[in-house]
Amino acid sequence: MELYRLSISEAKELLDKRKITAKELLNSIYQRIESVDSKVKAFVTLSKEKAYEMADASQKQIDEGRSLPLHGIPVAIKDNMCTKGIRTTCSSKILADFIPPYESAVTSRLNENGYVLIGKTNLDEFAMGSSTENSGFFTTRNPWDIERIPGGSSGGSAAAVAADECIAALGSDTGGSIRQPAALCGVVGLKPTYGRVSRYGLVAFASSLDQIGPITKNVKDSAILLNIISGKDPFDSTSAPVAVPDFTKVLGNEIEGLKIGIPKEYFIKGMDREIEESVKTAIKKLESLGAIPVEISLPHTEYAVATYYVLATSEASSNLARYDGVKYGFRAAGKDLMEMYMNTRAQGFGAEVKRRIILGTYALSSGYYDAYYKKAQQARTLIKTDFEKAFNSVDMIVTPTSPTAAFKSGEKTEDPLQMYLSDIFTISINLAGIPAISLPCGFTSNNLPIGLQIIGKHFDEESILKAAYAYEQSTDWHKRKPNL
């Protein structure tokens, strides 16, 4: 049996029935990594030694009948979440040797539930990008076509899940960084409501937009991981004191009568024909399951990308100030303090990160603040209001996740603006702080996955999981595997 192919729930059943051991499962995963990761290049760091310790500890608990939801489950973590004692790089040279002395809130929760950390996955440096081409180390490849990018910034996590190099993974999503790579790699990616999951220990890119979420082989696994990582954390003031339901409970419920909004601004002239067709077919499928499509308008959609790039870069310019060579991480030599600062940051950060720091610094500068940052905050409020109004008449909103399928490495690296448009359908959701899930809804003629995005109301992950599950169960897209 190819154990590495298993989902969380499948693996869990075999582990609990003692048909397999945690070690066997872990062996299988590492063998898989060995055989395919030279092509996919999903991982920055493998934590083998630690993983086997965790698997042993898990097995003990299982043997003693104290099995918790993740005991023995090999999980990959995007390399921007701090793992105590294990290198956390953000795929940046400036943190290339950074070993956190503390554990992030999400990995603590996974720990408490018995997970096995197999390694840290590649990303665009500091999560800034849509292809992993901005990684300070190397580009991850799309398992469906290794000439192509996996999407980003959580490209390593999405590729690892798609290539069966882990059972599940965590990513982070600031403007689409979970959903877009999930779509491009043919897996399920969920961005929870802002405040649903603690950001403590997530290396910040844009604090008011960042949110951690699961990247999984199916919708059920997404619900299982969300159950574990959700909830108020006293160490993150922006995490919300909202009750956490059992998200797996709603899976399998009928979607009869659910109103699904189809925003006209997301189906525009000139969009990729294959994507449009797949998404429209998916909407038909949902309709056949009892959902009622309703055309809606989100009138301020066109301002989303500009708004996002002002706010996200502003926050980033400040969040990344701490990488100054003084306390930890990379330090370049210099004849005095100022030169040390400048050399450290010039050599430690990659081009895209520097571009965004400069953009954000500019937007916050006195004399420009009102025209950029403040204006963008106002636009953000309008975008939020668009969604609030829409949700008065619909239960959820359905759109494509990405305007294109996976593109070729190098295709967009020369044109940052073109690259920024990769997130055109996902960015508004972060600005509004609402949850959205991406799941496979078809393939292009080149056999590249296409993603369907389902957007929900604040703290209503249940509804989008329910709809996603109903759709998934009536299709076979999630069962397809790349040839590696």
Add this chain to the structure above:
Amino acid sequence: MKYEAVIGLEVHAQMLTDSKIFCGCSTKFGSEPNTQTCPVCIGMPGALPVLNKRALEFAIRTGLATNCKISNYSRFARKNYFYPDLPKGYQISQYELPICEHGYIEIVVDSEIKKIGITRIHMEEDAGKNIHEGAGNYSFVDLNRAGVPLMEIVSEPDIRTPKEAAEYMKKLRAILRCLGVCDGNMEQGSLRCDANVSIRPVGQKEYSIRAEVKNINSFKFVEKALEYEIKRQIKVVEEGRKVIQETRLWDSDKGVTESMRSKEEAHDYRYFPEPDLVPITVEQEWIDEINASLPELPDAKSKRFVSEYGLPEYDADLLTSEKTLAEWFEAAVEAGGQPKAVANWIMGELTKLLNEENKSIEECQLKPKQLAEMLKLMDKGTISGKIAKAVFEEMYRTGKDAETIVKEKGLVQISDELAIEKAIDEVISKNPKEVERFKAGDEKLLGFFVGQIMKLTKGKANPQIVNEMLRKKLL
């Protein structure tokens, strides 16, 4: 031309909370470098701040005690700049919506009450400390202080003289100490004062270009630094030059202010709302609760000391400038001490002795009740004022009661006329020349005779009786 100064003070007060403003680390002073730190206060990647509610309460207390309006909705902002002692590359402070605004405190200058406006009070985190000694070409950074809660208390430009500035600082310090929110120690840096200073011809309404004077690190320098800066600016203007907007550092060794950086080099701090902290909403109920729990403030206490104990205003102000001093006074009066006498002993001998040892009244082993009892011995005539001074000092040093000391040292006053007469006779017979001169009209010699008698009786003779008997004998 006559000039007047326009002064506004920005005071940073370190709050006396047990833990830092955004993490659980201790705020204790003087520990080994970097031992009171955690991922949050050293700016580790991914660490997040959580507001210490106690710091918020302290800021509200201070706002209420200085007649401020407390904002029901306020928020933190980031102040961005690079410096090694600032681990995140930004300081979490407040900018657009501070916790307290529009207050005032009253000061007394030349017996006139003057209101000094408080523009705002906001909360922020302290930075760490760079240490240059013993590091060769490098500097060390100690982050124990990084994240210690501060209040910045900004006054209106209502202050006109260095004296007013000093009075404002004294009053503010008294209030902070009375509230228990800051220990007010300028030398240790828990209270810091920056001054915005400009001058203008008397009668001119508009403000002139101002300079900011930093590093006024002691109470005694508040007046000195401002006096210097005002004179400097007047000189600049009278020489036909212009005062420029700049930051100047007070150098207490040289007694001058020196230019640090001009406006052109000034930082652009790129303030923006802190996205890692939710806006602060304060319930009116909580504000009311804090208000009800405020202690009696120095001004109110001073007024009460005048009306209740009949003290002069000067005494009342002085005694109420320190909460502990006022408590000591009231305890001594409570124990039966006559208020004015108690006040005199506190302001005189006790303050002198404490200052000699650089001690505060809390560290004093002499208890208020003991002073009250010594005063009773004086009233009864058991000891004279002169002996009392010696007894007091002995009480202060040993903590023993006055009565014990008097007994042990045999200091009981001699009021026995026979004994005194014997001493007078002895002195007269030993000093015939002086007696002649006195009789011839040299009245000043009376003091000489008294002194000799006191010497003979080891200071125990009742001076009143000595005086009376001596006059009778000599005349």
